[in-house]
Amino acid sequence: MRIYKNYKIIRADLLKAANLLAACSLLAFFFSCKSDLDNDLRKKYLHRPKDQIAPVDSSSVSETRRITNLNGEWQARKKDAESWEQVWVPGAYDFEGEVEFKRSFEIDSSLASHSFKLVAFGINNRCKLFLNNDFIGAHEGGYTSFAIELDRHRLSFDQPNELRIEVDNSLLPRNSFPLKHRPMSPRNFGGIFRDIFIAVAPAISIDDLQISKTFSEDFTECQLSVVTSLKGKNPESNQLSLRLEVWDADNQKKLAGADVQFEGKITRETILLDVSGFELWSPDNPKIYELKVNLTQKGNVLDEEILKIGFNKIQVQDNQFLLNGQPFALRGFDWFEDFPGLGPIADLKRIKEEILRIKETGANALRVVGTPPHPYLLAVCDELGMLVFEEMPLTLIPDIRFEETLFSQLALNYCKEMVARDAYHTSLAAWGLGTDLLLESANSESFFHTLTETVKRRSTRPIYLAYRFLDTFKLPASVDFVLRDFYNKDLDELMNLVKGHNSKKALVLSLGYPARLEREQGLLGNSTDISADEKFSVEVQEVQAYKLNRSVGNSELQENNAGFFIHTFADWQEARPNLFLGATSDAVLNKSGVVDFDREKRIAFDAVKSILKNNRFINISARSHEPANPNIYPIVGLILILFFLFNFQRSRRLRGNLRRIFLYPHGFYMELKEKRKISALHTFFISLTICSVLSIISSSILFNYRNDFVFNEILNLIIGSVDLKLKLIWLVWRPAWLLVVSTLVFYLAFTFLTLVLRITSLVLGQNLPFRQFFTLVFWSSANFIWLLPIVPIYFRIISQTAWAASAILVVVFFGLWACGRLLQGLKVVYSMSFLKVGILAMILFVSILGGISWYYNVKYALFDYVPIYRQIIAVGF
Numbered sequence: 102m103r104i105y106k107n108y109k110i111i112r113a114d115l116l117k118a119a120n121l122l123a124a125c126s127l128l129a130f131f132f133s134c135k136s137d138l139d140n141d142l143r144k145k146y147l148h149r150p151k152d153q154i155a156p157v158d159s160s161s162v163s164e165t166r167r168i169t170n171l172n173g174e175w176q177a178r179k180k181d182a183e184s185w186e187q188v189w190v191p192g193a194y195d196f197e198g199e200v201e202f203k204r205s206f207e208i209d210s211s212l213a214s215h216s217f218k219l220v221a222f223g224i225n226n227r228c229k230l231f232l233n234n235d236f237i238g239a240h241e242g243g244y245t246s247f248a249i250e251l252d253r254h255r256l257s258f259d260q261p262n263e264l265r266i267e268v269d270n271s272l273l274p275r276n277s278f279p280l281k282h283r284p285m286s287p288r289n290f291g292g293i294f295r296d297i298f299i300a301v302a303p304a305i306s307i308d309d310l311q312i313s314k315t316f317s318e319d320f321t322e323c324q325l326s327v328v329t330s331l332k333g334k335n336p337e338s339n340q341l342s343l344r345l346e347v348w349d350a351d352n353q354k355k356l357a358g359a360d361v362q363f364e365g366k367i368t369r370e371t372i373l374l375d376v377s378g379f380e381l382w383s384p385d386n387p388k389i390y391e392l393k394v395n396l397t398q399k400g401n402v403l404d405e406e407i408l409k410i411g412f413n414k415i416q417v418q419d420n421q422f423l424l425n426g427q428p429f430a431l432r433g434f435d436w437f438e439d440f441p442g443l444g445p446i447a448d449l450k451r452i453k454e455e456i457l458r459i460k461e462t463g464a465n466a467l468r469v470v471g472t473p474p475h476p477y478l479l480a481v482c483d484e485l486g487m488l489v490f491e492e493m494p495l496t497l498i499p500d501i502r503f504e505e506t507l508f509s510q511l512a513l514n515y516c517k518e519m520v521a522r523d524a525y526h527t528s529l530a531a532w533g534l535g536t537d538l539l540l541e542s543a544n545s546e547s548f549f550h551t552l553t554e555t556v557k558r559r560s561t562r563p564i565y566l567a568y569r570f571l572d573t574f575k576l577p578a579s580v581d582f583v584l585r586d587f588y589n590k591d592l593d594e595l596m597n598l599v600k601g602h603n604s605k606k607a608l609v610l611s612l613g614y615p616a617r618l619e620r621e622q623g624l625l626g627n628s629t630d631i632s633a634d635e636k637f638s639v640e641v642q643e644v645q646a647y648k649l650n651r652s653v654g655n656s657e658l659q660e661n662n663a664g665f666f667i668h669t670f671a672d673w674q675e676a677r678p679n680l681f682l683g684a685t686s687d688a689v690l691n692k693s694g695v696v697d698f699d700r701e702k703r704i705a706f707d708a709v710k711s712i713l714k715n716n717r718f719i720n721i722s723a724r725s726h727e728p729a730n731p732n733i734y735p736i737v738g739l740i741l742i743l744f745f746l747f748n749f750q751r752s753r754r755l756r757g758n759l760r761r762i763f764l765y766p767h768g769f770y771m772e773l774k775e776k777r778k779i780s781a782l783h784t785f786f787i788s789l790t791i792c793s794v795l796s797i798i799s800s801s802i803l804f805n806y807r808n809d810f811v812f813n814e815i816l817n818l819i820i821g822s823v824d825l826k827l828k829l830i831w832l833v834w835r836p837a838w839l840l841v842v843s844t845l846v847f848y849l850a851f852t853f854l855t856l857v858l859r860i861t862s863l864v865l866g867q868n869l870p871f872r873q874f875f876t877l878v879f880w881s882s883a884n885f886i887w888l889l890p891i892v893p894i895y896f897r898i899i900s901q902t903a904w905a906a907s908a909i910l911v912v913v914f915f916g917l918w919a920c921g922r923l924l925q926g927l928k929v930v931y932s933m934s935f936l937k938v939g940i941l942a943m944i945l946f947v948s949i950l951g952g953i954s955w956y957y958n959v960k961y962a963l964f965d966y967v968p969i970y971r972q973i974i975a976v977g978f
Contacts, residue, residue, distance in 0.1 A: 431664020433466030738893030
């Protein structure tokens with residue numbers, strides 16, 4: 102008898118040890134995730150090489166103007182840090198948080214009568230600026246340039262001045278621009294990552310120039326409309342005059358000129374110039390002219406500004422682009438401003454090298470995805486002949502955001518700054534005002550109308566919306582064309598999608614393929630054999646090039662669109678790890694470029710070059726690769742079935758308990774209420790079987806959707822930690838490990854439910870042991886055992902598109918069935934009516950789930966995205 106009692110004690114202790122082991126294993130796994138806030142500024146800071154910290158482009162300077170260059174050595178420290186560290190600007194820190202920058206500068210006293218303006222080409226994302234400890238301004242929106250007028254009385258001449266900038270690049274779920282949740286977006290670098298300087302101009306100077314062009318029908322003449330505004334105080338304003346001239350600098354020839362005399366106070370003035378004898382700008386003939394604007398007083402030049410302009414007109418008609426009135430074949434690349442070792446802080450020389458490399462392929466357009474580029478890029482594209490499609494980061498925005506004044510104003514200011522800076526550039530081809538916007542509410546439609554009107558006031562270029570996840574079911578009338586992102590689509594699927602495009606708007610495609618293959622373990626270079634890795638690398642490149650060859654060179658596909666962009670020219674870093682990219686050491690590096698991140702050519706480079714430049718195909722022999730079908734699922738599933746049948750056959754008591762729980766559940770629950778003990782070994786066996794079944798099913802679902810971009814973005818929405826996301830990716834691409842971990846997760850989830858029910862019983866004045874509730878929870882879920890026959894083939898079932906939804910609904914049904922059985926058990930154990938048990942369960946459910954939902958809604962605005970993802974999933978099905 103004593104031996105039997107000791108056996109029961111030991112068995113109970115083993116069950117407790119199993120629970121403890123499961124909890125400790127999971128805690129060890131999750132606590133091994135590094136804190137995303139644990140970032141060292143020195144290690145995480147990127148900057149231009151010190152010998153490339155050059156003054157800003159000379160085009161910003163004329164004989165009457167100069168700059169005080171603030172690029173160079175600065176001091177920086179993280180928020181609340183005591184010591185300052187030396188850094189170089191332009192530079193960027195690769196983490197989210199607050200960093201404070203400061204530096205000193207001097208201004209010569211000979212300039213004391215001039216006007217001063219602090220100009221920053223890019224500070225990401227929010228910043229506050231202080232001059233000699235006086236607050237002078239703030240700005241939000243990292244990729245647009247801004248300027249702040251400096252009061253000369255706050256400056257010290259011939260003495261050091263201190264400029265201090267507090268930078269915060271953390272993104273918020275509701276009130277930042279862009280928002281925290283921004284699918285398929287580039288890495289969020291922070292800091293003063295573009296050039297910064299003080300522009301020095303005469304006291305009375307030209308403040309702003311707005312240019313528009315009206316061409317004759319044959320494009321031989323152009324009326325240039327220049328809206329000028331002046332700044333400064335001058336009591337003799339009636340003696341001010343402006344002189345505008347258009348010059349061909351290459352041939353030292355003046356094409357046109359006009360004068361205007363200011364009468365009364367200084368104001369804005371519109372000047373018209375009739376220009377003829379010019380060459381039209383195109384990618385093949387990027388002819389640039391100079392617009393010289395001189396402000397004079399009594400014959401003396403007060404100020405001069407020189408802009409480089411070209412003459413061209415871009416239109417969209419009948420599903421085609423027109424450049425200067427002629428059909429234009431749009432062939433370009435998607436591009437992200439991301440360079441190896443530099444991130445977004447490349448200088449003029451590096452940008453020029455990049456554009457020349459892109460032109461080498463025969464491309465004539467560049468889509469800067471999601472963010473306005475450095476102003477240098479547009480200047481280079483003006484000079485070299487490359488059309489630029491510029492976008493603002495208005496990506497997957499819930500309609501409710503447009504009802505909020507703060508967010509709407511942030512987005513509108515961002516748009517104004519983007520257009521004001523870049524509208525005069527000849528290479529600027531079109532404005533992208535958002536990606537995957539629902540625009541279903543009246544507020545969102547009204548906001549978008551305001552946005553387009555803002556653009557059209559300063560630019561005549563076409564406007565477009567991009568769609569990656571959503572369908573283009575509702576397009577505003579102000580949109581000239583739509584860009585559809587069909588990344589990683591096979592040619593047949595691509596053709597069906599293009600032919601199914603039912604919008605009357607012109608269609609531009611973005612298509613591309615990753616430089617990767619399906620590997621069950623998700624690693625692209627884990628072999629110790631270097632030659633094997635090199636062979637695999639070539640195989641990867643061949644598959645990418647082969648797919649691009651078929652899509653880009655397909656004449657039928659090209660006939661059904663107005664042009665296309667290849668995604669992308671170079672590999673780029675995503676903001677967060679992407680499940681699609683696999684469990685590699687660089688899970689944020691999107692390997693979709695025709696050149697890699699280090700700008701080394703892939704086979705796809707030559708394939709695209711041959712098609713775009715010579716309209717010829719290169720012969721690429723790529724083997725077809727079947728999708729991964731892990732053997733671990735059928736093997737573990739069959740072992741689990743055999744394990745269950747073996748124990749089912751050898752134990753008569755186990756068969757009896759299973760029979761009672763399904764046929765006579767009331768009697769089974771009454772035994773638990775009366776504290777009669779069910780065999781702990783049988784309970785452990787049932788719990789292991791149930792958790793294993795659920796583990797195989799959940800693992801199969803995760804592995805099946807590992808290549809689904811929507812699923813990846815849903816994970817981004819609910820998983821805040823980057824390191825935790827990396828670990829989940831590692832597990833998903835290694836199904837064997839995922840089975841182990843998910844089994845432990847389900848085991849602990851059931852244990853947590855047991856604990857909740859035990860605490861509830863104490864509140865109700867009952868003293869049923871924890872063990873009884875543990876038995877109740879698992880045995881009421883025994884219906885999951887009926888899923889055993891389909892477990893070995895579950896992955897194959899859901900991987901077949903036609904059966905995926907049904908297979909998932911079956912699991913949902915079994916989950917609801919288990920909940921009903923648990924409620925039936927609680928009705929008996931708690932001695933309550935079914936109505937009261939239902940109310941109690943609802944209270945518990947709402948309390949737990951509501952608390953979790955409240956947390957996610959506050960931290961990630963989860964509920965705001967539900968309508969969008971519901972639409973996306975509906976489109977997918």
